[in-house]
Amino acid sequence: MAQSTSDSDNARGLARLIGTNLFRRLIADGIRSQAGTYGIAIAAMVVVALTSAATAWVMEGIVDAMTDTGNRARVWGVAGLVAVIFTIKGVASYVQAVAMKRAGNRIVARQQLRLYLKMLRQGVAFFDGTESSNLLMRVTNSAQAAREMINLFVTTGVKDVLTLIGLVAVMVYQQPLLSFVALIIGPIAMLILRRLLGKVRAMARAETTSLAEIIRIIQETSGGIRVIKVFGLEDRMIDEMRRAVAQVERRANSIARLEAIPSPLMEMLSGFAIAAVVLISSVDLGGEPTSAGQLMSFVTALLMAYEPAKRLSRIRIQAENLMTRVQLMFDILDQPDTMLEAPDAVELQPGPGEVRLDHVRFGYRDGRPVIPDLTLTFEPGKTTALVGPSGSGKSTVFNLVMRLYDPDAGAVLIDGQDLRRVTFASLRRRISFVGQDTFLFSTTIMENIRCARPEATDDEVIAAARAAHAHDFIMALPDGYQTQVGERGNFLSGGQRQRISIARTILRDAEILLLDEATSALDASSEAAIRDTLQEITQGRTTIVIAHRLSTILQADRIVVLNDGQIVEYGTAAELLERGGLFRQLYDQQFGGMILPDSGAGDDL
Template sequence: MAIACMLVISATTTFSAYLLKPIVDDGFVEGEWSTLYWYCAILVAVYIIRGFAMYGQTVLLAKIGNNVVARYQRRLFDHLMRLDIGYFTASRSGQLTAQIAQNVTGIRNLLNTTVAATARQIPTLVGLGGMMVFMDPVLSLAVFIIGPPMIYAINYLTRRVRGLAREAVEINSRYLGAMQESIQGIAIVKAFTMEDALSGKMSGLIGRAENRSNKIARVSERMTPITEILVGVSVAAVLVYAGWRASTQGVPPGSVIAFIGAMLFAYEPVRKLARVPVDLERALVNARMIYDILDAEPQQGDAPVAEALQVKEGNVLFDRVSFAYAEHMPVLHGVTLEAKAGRTTAIVGPSGAGKSTLFALLQRFHDLDDGKITIDVQDISLVTKHSLRSAIAYVSQHPYLFEGTIRDNIRYGRPDATDAEIDEAARLANAEEFILRQPQGYETLVGESGATLSGGQRQRLSIARAIVRNAPILLLDEATSALDNESEAKVQQALDRVMKTRTTLVIAHRLSTVINADQIIVLEEGRLVEQGTHRTLVRKPHGIYARFYRMQTEKTDDLLEAAPVDSGGAKRAPRTKETEERR
């Protein structure tokens, strides 16, 4: 329909130029006023049709362009959700978001430019050119002489714009990404008085972006003076020739005026068509950068024979698992451990020992270098990732909330959860009390990344999200680290109730939270070095776990001795050999 409107515009433009000949010859030269009125009425009707056609073309192309943008936005987001963790690890999120926002409109511009050139400018130019040849073949030669130099100029400018446009997009992406990161980390910026340093950095990026945009404008707009000069020369040549012929040969002016009218009408499509290759090249740069993302293949797909995971009991086995994030930088070395169904397995060790990596591998965020992981004897590399992750509830050390309400964020754990189930999960996570104090209760918007809530509140919502998921396997990565002592005790009670019927793996630095675990795994430098219960491990005088435990308990005792007066005002009794042994 948009193309039909454009063809109508092209036809009315050509016909408008043609009407000038009978209007001048019959109306002005011959003095036939009735004929003049008739042709003027036709001209008004032509412009009415042209006006509605232009309105239809503009509205329809806008609708098509907006739909193209919307479809590519959906397509990009769906594709990004299918890519593996490694892609996002290698890309800066702010810069990636900015690049998508800039480039997705390039697809629309590409479509609009192509359609407008094909269905409107070219037919208009062909129609007017044909009419000019029909009116006066000799005069037409003066117009068509401008073609070769214009084509040469277009090719030159197109090559220049190609590289500049890509550089401009990349610089602008860096600038927008840096701005997004600065806003998200504004608390750190203020705390470390980084304002001046970041302002200097941003000023440099903005300056580079400004210079690049100015250079693109200088290069791409060079077509304007070139076109104007060539068209001006052509018009002048036509007028000189037409004047000479009218004075020496007595040719009626109607044909010449119609010819000049057609030539002036043709100037607009010529000017726009001259810019089409330059505009197309800029749009193609945007489109290519979008397809750089869309063409990125997930590095970690499902196996061709992958089936849905069937969890009957929930036994998890890491069998001689080895893994490295980068070559020659191994993180895990042949780790073998079993987390039995319905029991709690705690994983402890110093930072960098590989604890969080075990969780990432269990969820298949990465593929193993060697060994295998099974759930109820099913190799997780041979089941679908969706079914695997649907069987796991995960509470991160750093809770993350998404745009929406408190209820929305809990429901992300299981989209089909009822409001009653969400309320129950919030109660179990000790979150209901602070939720009900919010202005709209469960319908309160959480702000960007949950900025309106404290760290402990965000963590309790994260725990509620894991509870409502009702998955057979529960992963807790320092799940209570952000809570105060009172809230931690209440949430730990709730987790204890939830953990009884699930296979639970817990990462903990505070050993007081894993004393009651059914088994404790101790990792050091990517190797399993100790395994057992708290009672057995703490009795090993030279064991790593015992050393960690002594360090934490002695630190606690030091804090107690530093405050010798209790809440009732009585002095605390000093430690004796008997109390030390009992401890």
């Protein structure tokens, strides 16, 4: 049979693939974790392979029994044997299918969870530098590729190989010479298939990139639909999607053409092999005469070997495609954990809430220091406002205090304790944050507020919402606190989302508050209503405010003016206005000198 010699070459190619570190890791992560289930599947495959060979072997008895109708006992015996063989094969096939599905589904679930946990152990820099469409592609597509690769290895590499061994054994036993003729054409196929592997590998990588591009466009359309509509960008987005879809289609068709080659190739070569077998079997070469049963058994084994041989001929091309996607999964899993607790991390001890940046140096990915050397103390129980032009380092200070990033040099301390030496949980309990861009989870309003303190009762959540002046609009909704807010809170207005965020902060009841224009999305009446609430919750707490609208921080205990990551001046609003420095310039740009510190605007935060 033509396929079998080619299959031996494919088996060697598969062996080389199995020898790679990537494949060994996949087996360690997959098969070992489901060893029992795969053990059952492989045992069932052995039974299927043996019964397949037995089916071909028993054909000799069937034909001979049918030609010897006078021996009824033999006919009944052969018929019973056939029934037993196919019953055993059917049961074993069912067990194999269920076990493989169960193990494969468990592998996908396990790998997706591992990828998600790995992502959560990364710092914010990882997400800032990686497109969400890329992450989504790897968590879904690559995890499924891991299952498909393991199933390919187990099903084709184990069951089909065992089945072929059994069938070839029957062929050789029945007709050694004809078996040699059937096997000799195989190397031709291998020479052709070898040339396809490199092309498949490159195309698989390109196809994965194109799929990620489609996901990116869909995400941008969903998140930016208002901008798209307002600026009339529909045609542009359609063109982008059309190009991306066309590119995926072209690459998928190219891979399909390459993957389709092995089957017709093996079919054609098998046809030549079978034709040669027919011709040679018709020639009397001497030796023992061949019975009709023996010839039927040989031909049955030859034909039954066709399907597993065809699958084996495709295995390397399929494996190259799948392993390219599996590599993308391990690229994430191999990322070093960048934000971990120290092995000896301790609880952040209670204290007055002093926050200090001690000779901190920090830069993002480009290596340029955003903060070259900053020493700054936020006094406990006081409100400190950070002011400065865009890129001056205000948000970076927030990120460092929340330990979303670690400094490159120096230390960030709370009550004298280095944040790198304390547990995340104890640090998070001491800090609460309200930003300009309010993020809400796709769940109910109740759960979005409660996430700040999961053990809080419904009454405590409602009290926090009342304090944030959110209760009335919540109760006006059809489902009240059980209203689903939609993805990122899109079912609510910007002001409603921000009031829920403020309610979350009130419920948290943390000692250190970080407010990044906490009322930026509120209208004038809502802002006035919540002003007193913010004034109340900041009393006695260490409060750090990023101010873009200077009117909101005129009554802060201290204003620190940053520029290029350095302190250029600090003091009260009156002192800074009188000094005539950068703060005065920013102030005049906004108000033209018309508003004074004692105008009453400074009651805001």
